[in-house]
Amino acid sequence: MKKLMLATAMMLALASGAQAELLGGLNWDATGATVLSLDPTVPTGNQVNNLPCIICGANQPLQPTGFGFNWFGNQGNETTLAYFSTSVVPQGPGSLGLDQYGGDSSGYAIGDGSIFKAALLGSLGFSVGIDVNQTNANSPQTLESFWFLNYSTKTVLAVYSPGPGGTTIDDINNGTGFPDWTLSGFTLAGISPGDVVGFYARITGANDGPDSFFIVPTQVPGPVVGALLPSMAAGLGLLGFSYLRRRRAA
Numbered sequence: 001m002k003k004l005m006l007a008t009a010m011m012l013a014l015a016s017g018a019q020a021e022l023l024g025g026l027n028w029d030a031t032g033a034t035v036l037s038l039d040p041t042v043p044t045g046n047q048v049n050n051l052p053c054i055i056c057g058a059n060q061p062l063q064p065t066g067f068g069f070n071w072f073g074n075q076g077n078e079t080t081l082a083y084f085s086t087s088v089v090p091q092g093p094g095s096l097g098l099d100q101y102g103g104d105s106s107g108y109a110i111g112d113g114s115i116f117k118a119a120l121l122g123s124l125g126f127s128v129g130i131d132v133n134q135t136n137a138n139s140p141q142t143l144e145s146f147w148f149l150n151y152s153t154k155t156v157l158a159v160y161s162p163g164p165g166g167t168t169i170d171d172i173n174n175g176t177g178f179p180d181w182t183l184s185g186f187t188l189a190g191i192s193p194g195d196v197v198g199f200y201a202r203i204t205g206a207n208d209g210p211d212s213f214f215i216v217p218t219q220v221p222g223p224v225v226g227a228l229l230p231s232m233a234a235g236l237g238l239l240g241f242s243y244l245r246r247r248r249a250a
Helices: 001-015 116-119 223-249
Strands: 021-025 027-031 038-039 053-056 078-084 125-132 143-152 157-162 167-169 181-187 196-206 212-217
Touching: 021 143, 027 157, 053 196, 116 212, 143 181, 157 181
Parallel strands: none
Antiparallel strands: 021 027, 038 181, 053 212, 078 196, 125 181, 125 212, 143 157, 143 167, 143 196
16 A cells, blocks of 8 residues: 555656756656556566676676677675666776766667667567576565656656665576566657757665566567477368369359
């Protein structure tokens, strides 16, 4: 009930047009921002299947070529961590520092032909999967807030900010590159194709290896669906052939 009240209060504050946030030393206008939802569900797909990581640890194995990300520098026992994403391919851990805004040029282009748009597999909507790493079941971390930002206009497009105390997020789906939680409500609809976007995350109580944030398209084609396509096509061909034979017989 308390979390529902906090979420409602946040929604009303955003709707009032009075909400602004100081992130990376800049004021971002949150007027009309979408309120994101956080669920303890494992999204379809994982980073092992080449879902792009926007803020992640150095041990992520299959980042798509050319898709920039920020190295999440946590090595454990960090009180507070806050990171911007970046479209710049990093050279090593700490390439973009704690709470450091890299400027408009560090945002993801979203126009046709961009690597970000391609990662969405034709959809405008997407979610963000969170891979949590913790020392044990008794020490979950806390997601204080997560922001979807338009770097070009300095506006907040969507936000998860439950208020004081944040939301504890524990390790549900153990394994590097396998998200445990899902943030939903992201869309590119209504954003100018020439703008660039980015993300910002705050976590407290980080007690193990780096947590990671992945882009998850609204629909991720699975191997089962791909395997079924040839047999479906063959089946449809047989149906068509049978129909023609019946017509000729008539």
